[in-house]
């Protein structure tokens with residue numbers, strides 16, 4: 158449905174998108190993932206014929222964005238990064254205007270307006286001025302205008318930005334329910350969002366394509382080696398970290414043990430297993446049998462987040478994308 | 487064309503559902519009202535004086551009241567039109583709504599014509615306000631209505647050209663103040679080009695010919711001159727054409 162080949166966009170001083178290629182099959186949901194300034198918005202703008210590419214080609218439903226922009230535009234619903242709202246218009250009036258722009262009229266238009274108001278939960282602000290809506294409602298109206306003409310392809314730039322948790326879930330459900338009959342590309346920095354809604358991920362960083370794969374494959378790639386967090390406590394108020402560490406290292410299947418930090422008689426370890434080995438049971442037994450308390454044992458969040466950070470070459474999960482994702486959850 | 491009308495309708499609705507149209511109408515009303523009052527006052531004292539002195543001056547409402555007033559309408563328009571056009575594209579670019587328009591299945595030219603048409607209609611509302619004043623003259627005097635109609639055609643054409651220029655300038659920037667100020671400067675220059683007729687050289691004639699006012703004179707006198715009509719229409723086409731070019735090139739550059 159969407160076919161991108163060697164797509165490039167150069168600005169005066171930067172190359173925002175650098176030879177990106179990927180494909181999206183009909184009915185799929187693709188997550189477009191990347192840190193700030195990666196070139197997500199720029200790529201989407203090229204797909205929607207807002208910006209012409211510097212080189213490379215992109216086709217939507219078989220139509221080239223440069224050669225037949227009209228045909229492409231007819232088939233696309235687009236939610237830009239900032240919802241394109243006119244503050245002096247009321248919600249229903251605005252949706253009617255957008256519907257007319259997309260070629261709807263009469264009873265059909267009215268039906269679609271009612272439908273999208275319902276679907277995007279904006280029915281209660283139908284007669285409110287757009288300029289007076291809260292950020293979340295603005296986002297929802299933006300989503301409503303994107304789907305008003307029931308387009309084949311939906312391009313959503315950060316569709317859940319600024320929504321409350323309940324609404325985030327509803328929006329994700331909405332997006333998921335649209336898949337199948339619609340082909341959807343959505344951009345986000347929130348990794349769990351991709352895990353929950355998308356089938357396919359395209360990861361870009363600094364304008365370059367880093368990985369494109371199905372969510373399941375990427376997760377499997379991440380799961381190869383397991384990383385486990387352990388909290389061990391001493392019984393009588395003291396604990397020799399180095400002893401514990403040696404003990405843990407001797408458990409079979411463990412490749413690396415790092416002592417993160419120690420508070421009084423409690424110590425925190427991060428244990429990495431060899432590929433494909435399950436070591437949690439053995440670790441627990443080793444700790445308990447040596448007479449220490451096992452306060453906590455859990456797998457470190459090894460998810461897309463880590464793959465993403467590995468792939469984009471950032472390794473401090475405390476800041477940037479990962480932290481943002483974690484906060485918004 | 488349906489798309490241009492949709493855009494035009496939306497623009498008109500934003501003019502009239504925000505204070506823009508009402509503020510412009512009020513200010514216009516105050517300014518033109520004063521001009522009308524002063525012009526009529528002068529005319530009345532003049533008539534009374536001429537009757538008292540017993541001499542018969544030729545008294546002509548068209549020549550002495552209507553024509554100067556209509557010329558003033560054009561001058562007031564020079565100040566008001568940049569205020570109408572400055573937001574036309576600059577605002578859409580700043581708020582990002584241009585992204586909606588450009589990614590919808592309509593042509594750039596349809597967007598431009600729709601917006602220009604809406605600005606024209608708003609200006610016609612302002613003109614309508616002046617028509618109401620002149621209707622009073624018909625009630626109490628007996629002016630000739632034909633030159634008045636022709637003068638209005640001239641005013642509308644002239645405004646069309648000025649609005650097309652303003653639309654073009656607004657498409658170059660996302661800053662409304664810059665768009666408004668530049669339009670104002672350009673229009674004033676085009677206006678006063680008429681003064682370059684002090685010289686007999688060829689270039690002076692060309693400059694003077696390009697002036698906006700020089701072409702409105704025949705209309706104001708109630709004479710339709712095809713040349714002047716063509717001049718304004720050409721300006722309108724050029725303005726809208728360059729706006730289309732600018733929309734395209736801005737997309738390529740940014």
Ligand SMILES: Nc1ncnc2c1ncn2[C@@H]1O[C@H](COP(=O)(O)OP(=O)(O)OP(=O)(O)O)[C@@H](O)[C@H]1O
Nearest residue numbers: 168171173191192193194195196197198199200740
């Ligand atoms: N109009 C422009 N002129 C020059 N450079 C630009 C322009 N727009 C974007 N860029 C640059 O292109 C790069 C990619 O920007 P883009 O907006 O596509 O990133 P993004 O992935 O959408 O980021 P974010 O997650 O913050 O939305 C950035 O380095 C940005 O500075």
Ligand SMILES: [Mg+2]
Nearest residue numbers: 197198199238
């Ligand atoms: Mg972006």
